[in-house]
Amino acid sequence: MALLHRADLTPTKLELLNAWLPTRDWYPGPAAPDLAKVAAFRFDDPAGEVGIETLLVRAGDGPVLQVPLTYRGAPLDGAERWLVGTTEHSVLGHRWVYDATGDPVYAATLAATILTGAGQAAEEFEVDGVRQARANDMHVTGSGHAGAVVPAVTGVLRVADTHPTRIATDALDLTVLRVLTDDPADPGDAPTLTGTWAGSPTPRLLAYAG
Template identity: 40%
Template sequence: MSGVAVIYDAELSPTKEEIAARHAGIGALHGSYRLVDPDGVVGIEVLVGPDAQGRTAQFPVTYRPAEVDPAHTLTRMDHSVLGERWVTAALGDPVAVTQLLRTIVEGDDGARRSDGVPAVLELRGTGAEQDCPVTDVALAQVSADRVRGTAALGGQVRSFELVLPQIVRELSGDADETVLRLLGRAPGSPEHPQVLAELILPG
């Protein structure tokens, strides 16, 4: 289990809906799924909703008490409980990338919410490395839907490419089984896994 994401009953400005519309073209949020920063500092959330063509889109962000990298800052947010927060594109945030890698490699699931609201998608990584610490994540190239870099996986430094497609697609029957993935299933529809992320580990 990825842990429990603490959810506050708070007023946000701008709202998550406004952020998703402005930066990802998502018209109305269906919900989100979350991972947890073990240090309890960074909020990790992937917002999910339809794009202008009605396709299911996802937009990964983090919420921080201080800016991590101006190149990946989306906006500042006023949070009525936590104060000022910096909203960051998640693929440019090493904490988010670390947890995405760990979830995929270990075959873990997503975080539960402290308020009991279910995630819009039930997550599961396709890896099978139990208790595989992911440390020393260094980001080299970051774009809207992918990041390349290096990380220590179970103590071994590896290059990686992590792709989070903006448009979610169903896993095909002939998918390359050598590629590790983060899959999402709508509650009640376990037979239709959606590809949320793909992890390529060269060599």
């Protein structure tokens, strides 16, 4: 379960991405995008320290782009390359926002979701001490099965910052699609993560292990 706060972010997530996305080699849009959010989902950090959210965004009538992010209360050592920017959260204070493909917490949760057949985290807001459920606007599913053995991911060794993005960890390799098209690369027999959202009811390939 992801516990969220009704809060203001300055700058907003989309403002950060408007500046950051054009610096990526895999980004196919305009140099000065005005991004719109398409959908989003979250994973739980078992330690409860790192926010993990994947945004689907689009610039104009361009393709849907997948941007996983992690939110931290302090800088991640050695991850300057993956820093998207910083923002002020009206409840949590200063937050460091990272491209999650370089964050080992994201890699570990992505691997566990794929291999165990899990999905996105349920989302709740806390308002005046009362928790309120928020409907997910995106649903994701791993192709694995409950009880599967998940290698312990403790570090990211290399990231090929391309489309798709390939993450080599100390336990297994992961691939994250950045540009979501109707004809993605075939992952073969690899375990996958697929997702659906409003306007895309057919499961779309998002990531796979391998």
